[in-house]
Amino acid sequence: MKQKITIKTIAKELGVSTSTVSKALKDSHEISKETKDKIQAYANLYNYKPNSLALQLRNQKTKVIGVILPKIVHHFFSTVIMGIEEGAIEKGYHIMVCFSNESYAKEVETLKVLSNGSVDGLIVSIANETLKNKDYKHFTDLVSEEIPLVLFDRVVDDILCDKVVVDDVGAGYKATKHLLDNGRKKIALITTPKHVNVGTLRRQGYEKALIEEYIKTNNNLIIEIDENLDVRKQIEPVFNLDIDGVFAVNEIYAANAIRIAKEKGLKVPEDFSVIGFTDGLISEYSSPSITTIAQHGFTMGKQSVELLIERIEKESEVYSPKKIVISSDLKLRESTKPSS
Amino acid sequence: MKQKITIKTIAKELGVSTSTVSKALKDSHEISKETKDKIQAYANLYNYKPNSLALQLRNQKTKVIGVILPKIVHHFFSTVIMGIEEGAIEKGYHIMVCFSNESYAKEVETLKVLSNGSVDGLIVSIANETLKNKDYKHFTDLVSEEIPLVLFDRVVDDILCDKVVVDDVGAGYKATKHLLDNGRKKIALITTPKHVNVGTLRRQGYEKALIEEYIKTNNNLIIEIDENLDVRKQIEPVFNLDIDGVFAVNEIYAANAIRIAKEKGLKVPEDFSVIGFTDGLISEYSSPSITTIAQHGFTMGKQSVELLIERIEKESEVYSPKKIVISSDLKLRESTKPSS
DNA sequence: CTGTTAGCGCGTTCAC
DNA sequence: GTGAACGCGCTAACAG
Numbered sequence: 096m097k098q099k100i101t102i103k104t105i106a107k108e109l110g111v112s113t114s115t116v117s118k119a120l121k122d123s124h125e126i127s128k129e130t131k132d133k134i135q136a137y138a139n140l141y142n143y144k145p146n147s148l149a150l151q152l153r154n155q156k157t158k159v160i161g162v163i164l165p166k167i168v169h170h171f172f173s174t175v176i177m178g179i180e181e182g183a184i185e186k187g188y189h190i191m192v193c194f195s196n197e198s199y200a201k202e203v204e205t206l207k208v209l210s211n212g213s214v215d216g217l218i219v220s221i222a223n224e225t226l227k228n229k230d231y232k233h234f235t236d237l238v239s240e241e242i243p244l245v246l247f248d249r250v251v252d253d254i255l256c257d258k259v260v261v262d263d264v265g266a267g268y269k270a271t272k273h274l275l276d277n278g279r280k281k282i283a284l285i286t287t288p289k290h291v292n293v294g295t296l297r298r299q300g301y302e303k304a305l306i307e308e309y310i311k312t313n314n315n316l317i318i319e320i321d322e323n324l325d326v327r328k329q330i331e332p333v334f335n336l337d338i339d340g341v342f343a344v345n346e347i348y349a350a351n352a353i354r355i356a357k358e359k360g361l362k363v364p365e366d367f368s369v370i371g372f373t374d375g376l377i378s379e380y381s382s383p384s385i386t387t388i389a390q391h392g393f394t395m396g397k398q399s400v401e402l403l404i405e406r407i408e409k410e411s412e413v414y415s416p417k418k419i420v421i422s423s424d425l426k427l428r429e430s431t432k433p434s435s
Numbered sequence: 436m437k438q439k440i441t442i443k444t445i446a447k448e449l450g451v452s453t454s455t456v457s458k459a460l461k462d463s464h465e466i467s468k469e470t471k472d473k474i475q476a477y478a479n480l481y482n483y484k485p486n487s488l489a490l491q492l493r494n495q496k497t498k499v500i501g502v503i504l505p506k507i508v509h510h511f512f513s514t515v516i517m518g519i520e521e522g523a524i525e526k527g528y529h530i531m532v533c534f535s536n537e538s539y540a541k542e543v544e545t546l547k548v549l550s551n552g553s554v555d556g557l558i559v560s561i562a563n564e565t566l567k568n569k570d571y572k573h574f575t576d577l578v579s580e581e582i583p584l585v586l587f588d589r590v591v592d593d594i595l596c597d598k599v600v601v602d603d604v605g606a607g608y609k610a611t612k613h614l615l616d617n618g619r620k621k622i623a624l625i626t627t628p629k630h631v632n633v634g635t636l637r638r639q640g641y642e643k644a645l646i647e648e649y650i651k652t653n654n655n656l657i658i659e660i661d662e663n664l665d666v667r668k669q670i671e672p673v674f675n676l677d678i679d680g681v682f683a684v685n686e687i688y689a690a691n692a693i694r695i696a697k698e699k700g701l702k703v704p705e706d707f708s709v710i711g712f713t714d715g716l717i718s719e720y721s722s723p724s725i726t727t728i729a730q731h732g733f734t735m736g737k738q739s740v741e742l743l744i745e746r747i748e749k750e751s752e753v754y755s756p757k758k759i760v761i762s763s764d765l766k767l768r769e770s771t772k773p774s775s
Numbered sequence: 776c777t778g779t780t781a782g783c784g785c786g787t788t789c790a791c
Numbered sequence: 792g793t794g795a796a797c798g799c800g801c802t803a804a805c806a807g
Contacts, residue, residue: 097581099552101800112778117802127776142576147551148492149800152783157488159531159553167513168716176507180534189548191499192532194520208529211487212439212784213499236482241437350720357722376508380690380717382697441784452794457786467792489784492799552800 100141109137120145160403161214162192163205165222165249169345170375171392172220175247178396179218186404188215195222197322203233216243216403221251223322227290229253243406247399249293257406258418259399263293266388266423267300270342270370273386273425275308276434277368279340283316283333285348294319297344297372320348327351334359340368346377349385353430368431383429395421440481449477460485500743501554502532503545505562505589509685510715511732512560515587518736519558526744528555535562537662543573556583556743561591563662567630569593583746587739589633597746598758599739603633606728606763607640610682610710613726613765615648616774617708619680623656623673625688634659637684637712660688667691674699680708686717689725693770708771723769735761 102120106113111130119126119134120143137143151157160183164172176192183190191214195202202222209217217237225231226249234254237244247259274282284301287294302312315336320329330351341356343349349371353363361367363383371378374389398419427433442460446453451470459466459474460483477483491497500523504512516532523530531554535542542562549557557577565571566589574594577584587599614622624641627634642652655676660669670691673681681696683689689711693703701707703723711718714729738759767773 096583097579099580099800102802103800113800114779114802115777118777121802125776130777142580144547144551146492146800147548147553148488148497149552149783150802152486152488152492152799153801153803155783167507167516168510170508170716173507173513176532177534180532184533189531189533189553191529192516192520193524193529194517207484208487211484212489213487213529239437240439240482347716347720354720354722375716376510376687377716377720380687380694381720382694382722439784442786443784453784454786454788454795455793458793461786465792470792486784489799490786492783492801493785493787495799 099146100143101146102143105134105137105141105143109134156215156407157213158188159214160188160190160400161209161217162190163195163202163209163217163219164192165195165197165220167194169347169373170377171248171345171373171390174392175220175396175399178393178398179400180396181393182397182400183404186400188400188404195225197223199224199228199230206233206237210237210240210242216245216407218245218247218399218403220247221249223291226251226292227288229290243403245399245403245406247395249291251292255416257402257416259395259402259421260418261293261390261395261421261423263296264300264303266372266390267297267342267344268304269300269423269425270297270372270388271301271304272307273431273434274340274342274368274370275304277340277364277432279368280308280310281313281316281336281338282340282342283318283336283338285318285320285330285333285341285343285352287344288319288321294344301342327355331355339366340370342370344372346371346373346375346385346387349387349430350377350381353381353383353385363430364432370431374426378426378428381430386428386431387426389424389426391421391423439486440483441486442483445474445477445481445483449474496555496747497553498528499554500528500530500740501549501557502530503535503542503549503557503559504532505535505537505560507534509713510717511588511685511713511730514732515560515736515739518733518738519740520736521733522737522740523744526740528740528744535565537563539564539568539570546573546577550577550580550582556585556747558585558587558739558743560587561589563631566591566632567628569630583743585739585743585746587735589631591632595756597742597756599735599742599761600758601730601735601761601763603636604640604643606712606730607637607682607684608644609640609763609765610637610712610728611641611644612647613771613774614680614682614708614710615644617680617704617772619708620648620650621653621656621676621678622680622682623658623676623678623692625658625660625670625673625681625683625692627684628659628661634684641682667695671695679706680710682710684712686711686713686715686725686727689727689770690717690721693721693723693725703770704772710771714766718766718768721770726768726771727766729764729766731761731763 102116119131193205244256250258341352371385371387378385378387459471533545584596590598681692711725711727718725
């Protein structure tokens with residue numbers, strides 16, 4: 096890389112001191128108009144840009160927010176990133192994005208590296224494997240170092256920090272209720288393994304809605320998908336049971352369910368209803384398009400940064416972790432009939 | 436944030452000098468075993484982590500790569516990010532992700548901020564608006580500052596730097612040829628405005644394939660989508676013309692085409708063929724699923740970082756811009772019949 | 776008005 | 792074997 100121009104070179108070139116240059120560039124009133132003009136002209140000419148590293152070191156802040164996501168191919172996480180980025184830029188921050196790829200080891204490593212001072216704070220959604228291990232030491236360490244941390248979507252109570260989540264129980268309830276309103280009684284649930292708490296919460300909502308209708312939960316109708324195996328093959332068997340609807344906790348599962356239903360000759364939504372979660376492009380372009388619970392990823396992302404930045408900038412105050420709950424909405428499409 | 440422990444505090448605490456500590460932590464042979472042990476033990480105990488900012492300032496390198504994308508909701512860009520991140524991590528780098536949101540002004544701004552020394556190099560896919568303006572000064576400035584830059588996918592010749600692209604002409608040809616092999620003769624092209632060069636290149640491939648079959652290009656069959664307007668409404672009219680197939684330059688356009696075709700009562704793929712571009716989830720889950728040209732976003736991302744890092748680390752060598760062309764593959768699905 | 780000094784945290788000479 | 796001094800680029804406090 097070409098030698099960058101610094102305050103020092105300007106100072107030497109113009110025969111003044113570095114601090115004069117520094118002040119002149121900030122239009123300080125301490126400096127005479129003519130020297131200011133001279134210095135500013137020179138700086139412009141040679142396209143001087145202050146070295147942000149030096150500033151960061153000096154100010155002890157980077158204006159960078161670290162973001163660690165499990166993966167990005169879920170449309171949901173893409174929208175969250177957009178939200179985070181937008182909120183960050185608005186407040187003069189930038190984001191550094193990393194992926195844990197659902198791996199515990201990589202999460203630990205990434206957390207360690209980013210907390211070396213390269214970021215002012217972190218926004219994280221916890222990796223599956225970590226959730227499974229229940230080992231949160233890397234997070235609690237962070238908290239005790241008092242590095243601002245916001246957890247979103249996949250959060251756990253063991254970590255004392257700010258959180259942004261959707262009302263998963265309520266959302267699961269809403270989804271199931273909608274199917275019940277469609278006249279469905281035998282509703283399968285396609286969800287994640289138990290250690291992924293969002294799945295568990297949505298399941299609670301599902302059960303709650305059933306109970307209200309005096310329907311007993313049938314565990315055979317609940318499929319916990321292992322993402323390491325073929326998703327479709329795991330869903331298929333439930334279609335051999337007597338079911339008339341499916342609630343899937345994400346859009347991939349929902350899309351698979353629709354495919355299978357159609358192959359089995361079931362007419363959606365006339366004979367069979369499907370509802371998904373996360374309002375992504377798959378739901379929109381599947382046919383029939385899929386009714387879903389919209390998770391508002393963009394909003395979650397934006398709220399997360401705003402919370403984080405507030406924490407970063409007002410570190411003086413007493414720390415009492417906040418939890419923001421984002422409400423979810425039913426996005427009605429073709430895979431279910433409107434509630435009667 | 437809690438006061439971080441530094442080399443200095445360790446030195447003071449243990450009654451040695453900072454340089455002794457520095458050397459001890461690097462296991463230098465200049466230091467006696469016992470002082471090393473003492474210092475290392477202390478450092479571990481208090482969880483000492485070298486301040487990366489200070490290191491960056493000292494080494495004049497950040498080990499961070501800036502990435503600027505037009506947007507992320509396209510599955511293609513998500514996969515590119517994954518590829519970039521994986522390649523970066525492997526080489527000990529991190530990525531800083533920003534979005535231009537297709538806006539010229541934001542691209543300029545972001546480029547300026549990131550080139551302040553916060554990154555060692557940049558990977559960019561140019562914003563639509565910039566492509567339209569044809570104003571690349573912010574990029575050429577970067578080049579003349581000798582900041583390593585890799586452009587991918589949406590690139591222009593005016594900028595002298597490394598590039599990674601797919602063989603768009605070849606891909607357009609391949610796609611069109613496949614439809615012709617399906618027995619289609621009246622193929623509509625749904626593409627981007629002319630200023631988006633990838634669209635133009637794919638169009639060239641389309642025309643080339645037609646010419647080979649002695650079919651004259653009919654401009655009425657070529658739709659240039661303005662993304663600011665409703666996509667579907669712009670596609671619909673072409674279905675009133677006499678067509679038997681569609682080549683769409685991305686999967687959203689393809690999914691829309693399929694929907695419209697089905698609504699018009701056309702049977703896909705029996706009566707009508709559709710081929711898309713970018714192998715994303717929509718193509719996979721649409722019904723019928725969509726045959727596409729797979730763009731290999733992950734590979735593009737990974738090759739881009741690798742190229743960039745090579746450039747960053749061997750800056751001594753003479754600079755002769757490289758251009759890597761990634762070949763694309765036909766991904767056969769239900770929306771077309773196998774080539775006969 | 777302008778310059779000197781010191782320090783952010785670290786590593787690297789070069790003395791001792 | 793250990794430490795003092797310097798520099799990375801910048802700014803704030805203090806002198807002049």
